[in-house]
Amino acid sequence: MHPAQEYIQSITRRHFFKQGSHAVGWAALASLLGKTGADRHAQAEEGSPHSLAHMASKAKHVIYLHMVGGPAQMDLYDYKPQMNDWYDKDLPESIRMGQRLTTMTSGQARFPIAPSKFKFAQHGKSGMWVSALLPNTAKMVDDLCFIRSMHTEAINHEPAISYMQTGNQITGRPCLGSWTSYGLGSLNENLPTFVVLVAKPTNTEQVQAISARLWSSGYLPGEYAGVSFRTAGDPILFINNPPGVPGEVRRKTLDGLRALNEINAREIGDPETTTRIQQYELAFRMQASVPDLTDLAQEPASTYTLYGDEAKKPGTFANTVLLARRMVERGVRFVQIYHNNWDTHANAAGRLPDQCRDVDQPCWGLIQDLKQRGLFDDTLVIWGGEFGRTIYSQGGLSKENYGRDHHPRCFTMWMAGGGSKGGAIYGETDDFSYNITKDPVHIRDFHATVLQLLGFDHQKFTYRYQGLDQKLTGVEPAHVIQELLA
Numbered sequence: 001m002h003p004a005q006e007y008i009q010s011i012t013r014r015h016f017f018k019q020g021s022h023a024v025g026w027a028a029l030a031s032l033l034g035k036t037g038a039d040r041h042a043q044a045e046e047g048s049p050h051s052l053a054h055m056a057s058k059a060k061h062v063i064y065l066h067m068v069g070g071p072a073q074m075d076l077y078d079y080k081p082q083m084n085d086w087y088d089k090d091l092p093e094s095i096r097m098g099q100r101l102t103t104m105t106s107g108q109a110r111f112p113i114a115p116s117k118f119k120f121a122q123h124g125k126s127g128m129w130v131s132a133l134l135p136n137t138a139k140m141v142d143d144l145c146f147i148r149s150m151h152t153e154a155i156n157h158e159p160a161i162s163y164m165q166t167g168n169q170i171t172g173r174p175c176l177g178s179w180t181s182y183g184l185g186s187l188n189e190n191l192p193t194f195v196v197l198v199a200k201p202t203n204t205e206q207v208q209a210i211s212a213r214l215w216s217s218g219y220l221p222g223e224y225a226g227v228s229f230r231t232a233g234d235p236i237l238f239i240n241n242p243p244g245v246p247g248e249v250r251r252k253t254l255d256g257l258r259a260l261n262e263i264n265a266r267e268i269g270d271p272e273t274t275t276r277i278q279q280y281e282l283a284f285r286m287q288a289s290v291p292d293l294t295d296l297a298q299e300p301a302s303t304y305t306l307y308g309d310e311a312k313k314p315g316t317f318a319n320t321v322l323l324a325r326r327m328v329e330r331g332v333r334f335v336q337i338y339h340n341n342w343d344t345h346a347n348a349a350g351r352l353p354d355q356c357r358d359v360d361q362p363c364w365g366l367i368q369d370l371k372q373r374g375l376f377d378d379t380l381v382i383w384g385g386e387f388g389r390t391i392y393s394q395g396g397l398s399k400e401n402y403g404r405d406h407h408p409r410c411f412t413m414w415m416a417g418g419g420s421k422g423g424a425i426y427g428e429t430d431d432f433s434y435n436i437t438k439d440p441v442h443i444r445d446f447h448a449t450v451l452q453l454l455g456f457d458h459q460k461f462t463y464r465y466q467g468l469d470q471k472l473t474g475v476e477p478a479h480v481i482q483e484l485l486a
Contacts, residue, residue: 052183057455058419058486059380060187061328062180063335065321065363067355068161068208069343072389072404073412074433075116075352078148079129082431083115083391087399091392095434102155104345104394105405111392113432114402117349126423133356136364143367145420145484149427149436152387152408152443157208157343160386160408165214167447167472174218174463176447177334179472181224182217182463183456188331191293192227195332197324199317200231201341203354210338219465222272226336229323231315293326306365310358318362325369328379342385345394346403367416380418380453387411391432410436413446419453421486444478452480 074080091111105111119132124141137144154160159169166173174182181193196215201207215226265273296312296319303322304311311318317339324335339359344351363383370376388411389404396402410429416422428438448458451472458478462469 051185051455052461053455054457054460055455057184057453058378059417059453060184060378061333061335061375062177062380062382062418062450062454063321063324063328063366064176064337064382065359065384066161066164066336066338067342067359067383067385068210068338068340069157069206070160070385070387070389070406070411071342071355072116072344072348072352073148073410073429074389074391075118075348076131076134076356077129077146077412077414078410078429078433079120079131080116080391080431080433081120083113086113086432087115088112088397091432091434095430095432097435099409100155102406105390105392108394111390112397113391114393114397114404115399117400117402118352124423126425128425131356133353134360136360140364140367140416142423143371144414144416145422145424145426146412146414147426147441147446147481147484148410148412148429149438149440150384150388150411150413150443150446151436151440154387155406155408157386157406158211160406161208161214163443164384164386166218167444167474171211171213172216172218173470174220174224174472175215175226175336176450176472177215177226177336178217178220178224179451179461180334180454182220183461184333184454186331187333191290191327191330191332193332194224194226194334194336195327196226196228196336197320197338198228198231199320199337199339199358200315201317201339201355202358203341203351205341205347205351206343206345207340208343210340214338215336219470220463226334231320293330294323296322303369306369308361308365311362311365317358318365321362321366325366325373325375328370328375329373344389344404346396347401348403349401370417376417378418380420380450381416382413382450383415384413385411388433391434407434409434415450415484419486421484424484426481426483439481439483441481442478444473444476445481447473448478449481449484452485 089112091113096111116131120129121132121138122128123130123138126141128141128146130138130141152160152163154163154169162171163169165175177194186193194215198210212228215228217225261273261276307318307322310316311322313319317337320337324337327335341351342355366381367376370379388407390407394403394405410433426439427436427441429435430437451458451461458471458473458480462471
């Protein structure tokens with residue numbers, strides 16, 4: 001049941017008359033507010049009692065692979081061979097155009113061009129250029145939808161990741177996973193609707209902080225927040241009963257807590273009390289479902305041919321991606337995976353190969369696995385970071401090594417499955433991979449497009465909070481990029 005409807009039904013007659021002095025004001029306010037989220041449930045899509053979708057969804061699940069730190073687009077997907085002739089020459093002011101820089105390079109006397117040291121080749125029918133660092137990804141370019149013209153206003157990590165995940169640089173808003181959970185509801189009563197996994201990179205030279213604020217439900221009810229699974233030990237703290245506490249004792253304890261919470265819910269009418277009841281019950285059911293989910297002994301040898309042997313090691317990117325597939329199979333709506341250490345301010349030559357080895361085969365294996373299991377068409381896979389990197393070098397420069405600073409003006413992401421258009425290459429940048437020259441895609445546009453694939457009109461998909469109809473895409477213009485849709 002929708003939280004607004006639960007709240008209305010939980011108000012007792014005695015509680016209502018206690019508020020009688022405000023009754024006329026409440027009635028007037030209700031007439032101004034119009035339809036509540038509970039009313040919108042009547043418009044839910046057929047076959048899903050919770051769904052608030054406005055149209056048939058192409059994607060029923062999302063696996064979002066966030067590369068924390070900002071991958072260097074010109075070293076991976078945005079091929080710029082002209083830069084070889086610009087080695088160690090200064091970035092022209094006509095290209096920079098006074099762009100704001102981070103404090104890490106704003107004090108540099110020069111901004112010398114650092115061409116990518118990695119070889120590129122074209123692949124697939126699309127002819128997409130891909131770095132030699134990603135040989136497995138190169139094999140599936142016709143399944144991927146590339147966006148080479150992403151851009152953002154955020155230039156530092158915390159606001160940039162928040163912007164990418166929640167549509168706002170200020171923390172405290174619901175993330176994309178929470179909006180998806182709120183809008184589509186659960187497909188499995190025994191697992192969370194929205195799960196978060198943080199993979200440990202092979203190279204930990206410069207990792208960024210990853211905060212639980214990124215998977216917060218914000219102003220949405222707490223039940224739509226992401227549930228973080230640990231990569232070592234018990235996947236969820238206290239998922240197992242303490243020594244000497246059998247299942248029947250835990251069940252009796254929860255029944256007692258439920259009774260107390262139900263009394264509180266009747267007296268106070270706070271939707272979060274009902275959320276607490278539901279979460280306790282979900283936790284109890286997860287005691288059986290989570291061990292089954294994480295037991296990879298059930299996987300055949302062919303699985304590791306796809307994902308690689310690293311998938312057997314808890315906490316690796318390959319392992320988390322395999323778990324994501326198992327979650328989607330069991331009805332989890334949204335799986336968010338964070339992979340750290342893409343913040344290559346220095347030693348790009350030493351770090352990027354490690355980063356790419358971590359993700360290349362597992363991403364390829366995931367796409368092949370989803371296809372062979374019939375899950376590809378309704379699972380949207382997203383790959384990308386929070387911004388790009390600069391063509392000029394931060395710190396020391398040689399033809400064999402360099403560093404790159406943050407760059408919000410252009411970066412590359414890709415999508416696959418879930419109704420996205422395989423083989424599409426959208427957007428172009430200048431010869432310096434510094435400015436967008438064709439088909440820019442702002443974060444708002446990207447979110448609007450993803451919501452469309454999930455069955456939502458981003459302008460109508462709202463939640464009333466503090467007197468406003470809040471949206472993932474905010475109040476500034478956002479556009480669905482039709483060329484990215486199959």
